[in-house]
Amino acid sequence: MKTRDLNSIIDLRSDTVTLPTEEMLEAIKTAELGDDVFKEDPTVNRLEEMAAKKMGKEAALLVPSGTMANLVSVTSNTTRGDSAVLEADSHIYWYEVGGISAIAGVLPLPVKGEMGVMNPKDVEAAIRPKGVHQPPTTLVCLENTHNRAGGTIVTPSQIEAISKVAKEHDLNSYMDGARIFNAAVALKVDVREFTRHVDNLMFCLSKGLSCPIGSVIVGTEGFIGRAKKMRKIVGGGMRQAGVIAAPGIIALEKMIDRLEDDHVNARLLAEGLAGIEGIDVDLRSVQTNMVMFNVKGLNIGADFFVDRLREQGLLALSLGKTRIRTVTHRGIEKEDVEVALAIIERAAKEIRSRKR
Numbered sequence: 001m002k003t004r005d006l007n008s009i010i011d012l013r014s015d016t017v018t019l020p021t022e023e024m025l026e027a028i029k030t031a032e033l034g035d036d037v038f039k040e041d042p043t044v045n046r047l048e049e050m051a052a053k054k055m056g057k058e059a060a061l062l063v064p065s066g067t068m069a070n071l072v073s074v075t076s077n078t079t080r081g082d083s084a085v086l087e088a089d090s091h092i093y094w095y096e097v098g099g100i101s102a103i104a105g106v107l108p109l110p111v112k113g114e115m116g117v118m119n120p121k122d123v124e125a126a127i128r129p130k131g132v133h134q135p136p137t138t139l140v141c142l143e144n145t146h147n148r149a150g151g152t153i154v155t156p157s158q159i160e161a162i163s164k165v166a167k168e169h170d171l172n173s174y175m176d177g178a179r180i181f182n183a184a185v186a187l188k189v190d191v192r193e194f195t196r197h198v199d200n201l202m203f204c205l206s207k208g209l210s211c212p213i214g215s216v217i218v219g220t221e222g223f224i225g226r227a228k229k230m231r232k233i234v235g236g237g238m239r240q241a242g243v244i245a246a247p248g249i250i251a252l253e254k255m256i257d258r259l260e261d262d263h264v265n266a267r268l269l270a271e272g273l274a275g276i277e278g279i280d281v282d283l284r285s286v287q288t289n290m291v292m293f294n295v296k297g298l299n300i301g302a303d304f305f306v307d308r309l310r311e312q313g314l315l316a317l318s319l320g321k322t323r324i325r326t327v328t329h330r331g332i333e334k335e336d337v338e339v340a341l342a343i344i345e346r347a348a349k350e351i352r353s354r355k356r
């Protein structure tokens with residue numbers, strides 16, 4: 001098998017590897033700037049106004065990362081010593097270094113969902129009863145699209161059903177909407193269909209929308225006021241942050257509709273993978289720009305397979321013993337998917353022939 005030129009690496013590890021567009025770089029260069037801690041950066045103010053409006057909420061706050069957005073939001077929705085219901089495979093629970101407990105002081109109550117979607121009955125059952133022995137449950141967190149489940153969508157009606165439980169029990173509802181625009185584009189509905197049933201949420205500029213940095217939290221004025229203080233506590237108060245906001249404005253204006261291309265490419269990838277002997281893909285979970293596949297049928301581990309792909313210039317992410325994640329994004333064209341499939345097919349064939 002011929003080794004690929006390193007310059008033509010196909011990187012399917014994450015949509016976070018996307019680079020800013022020329023227009024974004026130009027916008028950074030020419031952005032009007034000020035001190036955002038004094039609320040004097042006009043570009044940040046403009047992005048926050050745009051984001052709040054787009055999401056149908058009162059106010060917004062720019063933060064450097066999705067992880068900070070989640071931490072600041074969980075903290076601003078709770079009091080230390082509370083508990084929060086979240087999906088057992090959620091990013092907050094798995095990949096944020098336990099900040100929910102270590103910094104927010106909140107006990108997570110994980111609920112296993114079906115393809116990332118929690119059953120409202122399970123959410124209700126996880127809420128701790130009121131009493132001297134219990135940490136008050138004051139928050140439910142959703143994730144949309146759901147990363148570890150493979151970019152799956154929590155639909156507006158599913159959100160509504162969970163929010164109904166939250167309201168009945170006086171809980172706040174929050175959505176880690178890191179990739180919420182992927183969900184909206186996939187279902188061809190306005191993003192507000194997803195946001196109107198939760199009290200507050202965050203979305204990332206730095207994933208499929210191609211910005212280099214940044215996430216935005218949206219919610220009521222009061223919530224955003226608390227979030228702003230918390231952002232300052234964790235060192236997220238930024239000065240001429242217009243350099244981050246400027247590409248964010250372009251992302252909101254021009255980068256959302258093209259997510260559809262990533263979804264088409266993900267589907268193409270998934271269908272190709274489904275036809276390779278020894279590789280297993282659950283096509284039901286391929287709803288946006290992620291494709292999870294399993295190499296158990298090849299009797300090898302995910303790390304081993306990912307290493308073989310890397311040797312051929314294809315990057316993917318090992319996600320446990322035999323599970324591998326691939327993500328399509330602006331740096332991936334249809335032809336890249338075709339080459340990726342050829343590499344995976346050859347690697348699988350080689351492994352199968354060695355085992356015989």
Ligand SMILES: Cc1ncc(COP(=O)(O)O)c(C=O)c1O
Nearest residue numbers: 065066067068091143147176178
């Ligand atoms: C669902 C979800 N939430 C939050 C984050 C955290 O974002 P960041 O990497 O910007 O901290 C990610 C990152 O991949 C994510 O997938």
